[in-house]
Amino acid sequence: MPLQYGLHEMSIAAAVLDAVRAETRLHGGARATRAGLRIGELSGVEPESLRFCLESLVAGDDLEPLAFDIETRPWTRRCLDCGAEFRVVEYNTACSGCGSAHTEAAGGDEMELSYLELEEPGCASRSNEKS
Amino acid sequence: MRVPLERKVLNENDRIAAGLRERFQRGGVFCLNLISSPGSGKTALLERTLEGFDASRRMAVLTGDIQTDNDARRLARFGFPVRQITTGGACHLDARMVERALEGWRVEELEILFLENVGNLVCPTSYDLGEEARAVLLSVTEGEDKPLKYPATFHHADLMVLNKIDLLPYVPFQAALACENARRVQPEIEILEVSCTSGQGLDGWRAWLEARL
Numbered sequence: 532m533p534l535q536y537g538l539h540e541m542s543i544a545a546a547v548l549d550a551v552r553a554e555t556r557l558h559g560g561a562r563a564t565r566a567g568l569r570i571g572e573l574s575g576v577e578p579e580s581l582r583f584c585l586e587s588l589v590a591g592d593d594l595e596p597l598a599f600d601i602e603t604r605p606w607t608r609r610c611l612d613c614g615a616e617f618r619v620v621e622y623n624t625a626c627s628g629c630g631s632a633h634t635e636a637a638g639g640d641e642m643e644l645s646y647l648e649l650e651e652p653g654c655a656s657r658s659n660e661k662s
Numbered sequence: 663m664r665v666p667l668e669r670k671v672l673n674e675n676d677r678i679a680a681g682l683r684e685r686f687q688r689g690g691v692f693c694l695n696l697i698s699s700p701g702s703g704k705t706a707l708l709e710r711t712l713e714g715f716d717a718s719r720r721m722a723v724l725t726g727d728i729q730t731d732n733d734a735r736r737l738a739r740f741g742f743p744v745r746q747i748t749t750g751g752a753c754h755l756d757a758r759m760v761e762r763a764l765e766g767w768r769v770e771e772l773e774i775l776f777l778e779n780v781g782n783l784v785c786p787t788s789y790d791l792g793e794e795a796r797a798v799l800l801s802v803t804e805g806e807d808k809p810l811k812y813p814a815t816f817h818h819a820d821l822m823v824l825n826k827i828d829l830l831p832y833v834p835f836q837a838a839l840a841c842e843n844a845r846r847v848q849p850e851i852e853i854l855e856v857s858c859t860s861g862q863g864l865d866g867w868r869a870w871l872e873a874r875l
């Protein structure tokens with residue numbers, strides 16, 4: 532079932548938590564304590580609004596306590612003449628290196644789970660590594 | 663222990679969208695995702711489009727709204743298959759809703775599948791629906807600055823349709839400035855100026871569509 536929320540960031544936040552659950556399952560059901568997110572300037576997602584929605588959804592959920600680390604990624608383009616990747620400032624899409632107008636979209640629409648901080652496994656599994 | 667990942671938040675939506683895109687490509691179906699604020703004229707544009715097509719053409723529409731099937735009823739009059747997707751609160755269509763709504767249709771036989779998204783200039787942007795092209799409608803009563811206020815939406819569009827140009831004599835709207843703003847966020851964007859009321863510019867829109875088939 533798609534989650535039915537009016538606020539856009541709420542449905543994105545629900546998708547983030549689904550992604551966290553799927554990844555922790557892939558890691559043997561380890562508990563996640565912190566999730567890193569990469570949100571691009573052009574993703575259409577407002578980071579502070581997303582944080583608010585994530586914290587509201589996590590409160591009282593089995594994922595609690597889970598902290599979020601949201602990294603904002605800049606809008607970038609790549610120059611087709613000199614190859615440089617540059618940040619678009621003030622909507623200026625010309626290459627900041629050589630001035631060429633011949634550029635293509637590069638980054639800025641990221642919406643990714645970039646890392647999970649997982650709790651260390653218990654003593655039992657750690658004893659194998661002892662010297 | 664920190665585990666580095668590169669997992670797209672909407673990877674489930676993207677997976678379904680990729681499946682849809684492959685189906686459309688295999689069948690040679692041109693799928694167009696129409697996005698705009700509420701009331702910019704998505705349904706009006708589709709009405710004028712379907713009205714102009716011969717009944718032998720293979721066109722279909724999925725139209726998304728939070729509530730009501732008004733748009734589907736407006737569009738069904740032209741004899742082409744139309745289905746309403748009522749999202750019941752969600753502010754956008756997602757790939758799963760499209761996949762479900764297509765059940766029972768022989769999609770591969772279509773020439774064009776139009777997806778009218780929920781009226782909203784923000785939320786639909788993040789959701790790939792498997793479309794081949796994305797069009798954003800902007801009407802002249804909304805202000806020239808909308809591409810700069812909603813850069814993500816315009817950045818991801820292939821085409822901007824500037825609608826309601828019949829109203830230009832009555833509103834202080836500089837079409838050239840709106841186009842310039844759209845090009846600032848998306849230098850490759852194509853732009854068409856139309857009026858669904860007077861019909862001005864609709865030949866150009868039809869030609870744009872036919873060129874994609």
Ligand SMILES: Nc1nc2c(ncn2[C@@H]2O[C@H](COP(=O)(O)OP(=O)(O)OP(=O)(O)O)[C@@H](O)[C@H]2O)c(=O)[nH]1
Pocket residue numbers: 698699700701702703704705706707727733780781782825826827828829856857858859860
């Ligand atoms: N003057 C003028 N009015 C228009 C034009 N196109 C649409 N309208 C009017 O604008 C209003 C909204 O049009 P719709 O086609 O319902 O807009 P929509 O984008 O489908 O709206 P939602 O589906 O609710 O988001 C209607 O009253 C239309 O008659 C146009 O070119 N000129």
Ligand SMILES: [Mg+2]
Pocket residue numbers: 704705706733778
């Ligand atoms: Mg409509």
Ligand SMILES: [Zn+2]
Pocket residue numbers: 610611612613614615626627628629630631
């Ligand atoms: Zn350069």
